[in-house]
Amino acid sequence: MNRRQFIMTSLGTGLGLSLGITLYPVVTATKASQLTAAEMVFDAFLPALLMGALPADNQLAQQQLLATRKAAIEFLPFLPLTQQQQLSQLFLLLEQELTRLALTGNWLSLNELPVQTRLGLLSAWRDSYLALLQQAYCGLRELLFAAYYGQPPHWAALNYQAVEFNRYG
């Protein structure tokens, strides 16, 4: 078995089982080359951050990931310009870091990075001595969780219902 097959197998058994989904549905929906750095970064981290929250049904999980990425992207312009500038620099850096990781790990592309590697990266930032990385962890986590849990279709497991006086959208 070559390295790639080995990884795919381990994904299929270990992570695939625990997640119940194919891991990288978002990236397959759009050509990677057409994605912005922000989208690449969101796609890389969303399946990891949302492990355990995404539904078992593969198609549903894909929909939720796409909707979350879209919500996160749509939220960014509401942030102050300076924060937006800092974030776009961060996304570029992270995209490079992820690509580097993928290359050194011999994965064919970014979307094959095992979910544990992605989680490991996030934990490393959280526990880093560098304020910048800790901020990246907190910021990304908050942005993506807000984008996910802001959406009524994702409240099923929470059993939360908002009284609706005026329809959203």
Added chain:
Amino acid sequence: MDDPIRQGLARGWKHIDAATLSKDEQYEADIVIVGTGAGGGLAAEILTQAGFSVIMLEHGALNSSSDFKQQERWAYPHLYQDGAGRKTKDQGIAILQGRTVGGSTTVNWTTSIRTPKNTLGYWREHFGLDFSGDNSLEPFFDLASGRLNISQWHMSPNLNNLALKNGCEKLGWQYTIIHRNVNGCANLGLCGMGCPINAKQSMLVTTIPTALDGGATLISRISARNFEWQGDKIQALHAVPVDEHYQPRQGVNITVKARHYIAAGGAINTPALLLRSKVPNPSGRLGKHTYLHPSLISGALFAEPINGHAGAPQSVYSDQFVWPESDNMGFKLEVPPVHPVLMATKLIGMAEQHAHLMKQFNNLQVMIALLRDGFAEQAQGGTVELDSNGEPQLDYPLTDYLFAGAREALLAMAELQFAAGAKAVMPIHADGQLYKSWPEAKAAIMALPMAIYRTTLASAHVMGGCNMAMDASKGVVDMQGRHHQLKNLSVFDGSTLPTSLGANPQLTIYGLVWRNSTLLANWLHGNQ
């Protein structure tokens, strides 16, 4: 559902949505007010009724009960500063402030508390501000209470608040049933997204409509950029429209001229406006000493559902620890409303751990402890600076003193939650876990590393940065909110507070602004 805003607009209110303007404009009035929150909204009513022509400028949009969507994904970007993404400069503290007509009062949680005696005593001693006798704020608190229908909450607290009450009773700790500014509240728990039935007596549905009915003009979606001044007088205010994401837009310039100018953009934003204007600042205090009531959070799992999203968000508080005998940092205990985004972003962990906690959403009881900053030497708050776009950043250093208070606060909340019957308690801290008993939680919290990014801190109370003081060397404005150097400038908002309060700020601001608007009206009449 009656919508007083839509009805008023149909009656012919003067409202200009600056975002729709395509060429430069100039306006003139007796008085221009920047910001329509607790301070600006109340001042607009009092000054209009005193016979002055008033123009109100508001960065946010004119949203009303017909516009409010009962979802956080709508409310945060449209009703909050920076889409509720405002943070201190090093991102150690998350800050909630309103940005819509009515300011933070449109989204606040309706807790109404008079300024604590200890706080007033501190101001007298350190800033020469004597609010006693003829200068007492009590008559103005009475007026504000009447105007905004402030009274003690008469329904039973929701289970989130009840846990606070029960825990206090068990431990023999002080607690108080909260007074709220509501009229016909249906106990919905949606205050933070704008009250859908206009029960909350925010500035949006009380004073601003009266001002508009009295002939005032409201310009929304406009950002006041700077005052033009010479000698001891302001000559004009310069502003620009904002775009659909509330970002200041170049290309259209709006000038407003008035006899008197009132800055009421709230703490952080009012100091920023004055910093951009480079107004005289001999005390060196402009933007400095900005306080946050930095707040710790503690989650608790209960066997039965708590449903912290339903019911009046705040109805009980405890002052057991606000004024400790020691020099330690005091803190007030309250609970927040619990909605999915607020919860998900504040809860610790990620992946399975986070998802597991979120699944117990309805069984989570959440407590907050608000640290009383601004009193001790080691808690002198933060400094507002301008970034390269002229927007404010609050540099708020987190001191060891503050972290010592934070640890005590986490301990008190855990003890209280167990006393109230929690099965497990989890301090909101990157290294925190669910602890099954008070001794276990106590030992763990004692060992938690108290540090930035690990200890979650948030604020919904921003105060100071243009502090009042009798002596011009100790403050930016005087006891009447009048700028010490610029004669036709007043600051009527939370930025004038010389310390944090140790209590939720809105009623203090109403009392001060009622007093100071009345004094200003008399002075302007006398000077005509």
